[in-house]
Amino acid sequence: MNYRIHPLSENAITLYFEQKISPEINDLVIASCLWIEENSFPGFIEVVPAYASLTVFYDLVELINQGYKSPFLFVKSKMQEIPFESLKTGNKPKNLIEIPVEYSGEDLQIVGRHSKLSEKEIIKLHTEPEYRVYMMGFLPGFAYMGGLNQKLATPRKKKPRLKVPAGSVGIAGAQTGIYPLESPGGWQLIGHTDKKLFDPSDRKLSLLSTGDYVKFKAV
Template identity: 50%
Template sequence: MDFKPLGDSALLVSFGEVIDEETNDRVHALAKAIERANFEWLVEVVPAYSSLAIIYDPGLIDFNGVKRAVEGLEFSAGRFEGKLVEIPVVYGGEYGPDLEFVAQYNGLTPEEVIELHSKPIYRVYFLGFLPGFAYLGGMDERIATPRLKKPRLKVPAGSVGIAGKQTGIYPLESPGGWRLIGRTPLKLFNPSKEPPTLLQPGDRVKFVPIDEEKFREIYRTEWGQEND
């Protein structure tokens, strides 16, 4: 483990630069061990692909104190696996305006992109950028595509995008530069629920292609209104 300060009230524990499930398992195992220890100085732990941010109260402890406490923990990096969540997606058209580009960029047909994107079972490595935005690992590199050079000012909630070798889902309407290939009618972030995010780190995700009629049916149930 490599420790680095993040300002005066946080530190970053790094397990290397590799993005894989084994490394991410170690990140989450350490996060759970810290939470179980119930340190009075702990504010929050924030897992990422291969690192863990530990936010602490600087009035109670300093960087070196946190480092010693974490180094003294015993934890076993077993398989960290959550629930399997099926995400219905309508691909292409107004819902996925970049599907054609992704296909052309990779020398594929749109149908092949859809098949390659919906075939794997993805892993939620961590949440970030927006509440409930899940960074998913396991995408087929044959559909990897660079981000937009100029981000869109408005990306609809539920949009499914590709950025490099990653894929993810926008839980809220926001600006964004990922290549949009589809959209899910599910509500991924709902502050009135507990937990407020549909997906959690360690969950597995399976994309399921649907048609526009099914999209509208699910959308009405989830959002209580017609899709705009």
């Protein structure tokens, strides 16, 4: 297995697989995270998946207090123990989440002009794919998704909006995404969903997780 391990800080280590955006590598990331969680160790805080890497956060002070001479070498060795070749990937049932969207976004016309497509065609192309969630980040509950039809790719707004409402569905470059919270942002807004993407009082916290699939449904 090809990978590279690099300290992110003295409290975190990142393991990089081949730096490529693919469901196979992302599956490997998710399976590795699961293995780490199931084989936790002293000082372990959390493991965070990204597109083609995972990062383990650990409590350096706790490890020092427990007598570990080099917490970095200790945690690195734990990450090297991941049985990459025998990890079960890909045979998990697909977690497909349907998100109802009202396609009435303020920037629908901009996307239309850029893509030379009608509103109807934009909606058709946007609701067609099953988008894969490759990574969570940017905001709590925000999913970086892959699979946007390249005909819909539209550059960000030159001047970001100061307030994009929660639930806004947008396009930025080759990506599509949903704002889980009100936030400033430069995405071209094409629609809105009433689904709650992030709720700190809910046990699940976030509607979406890395590895999930999303299908938009026009309402």
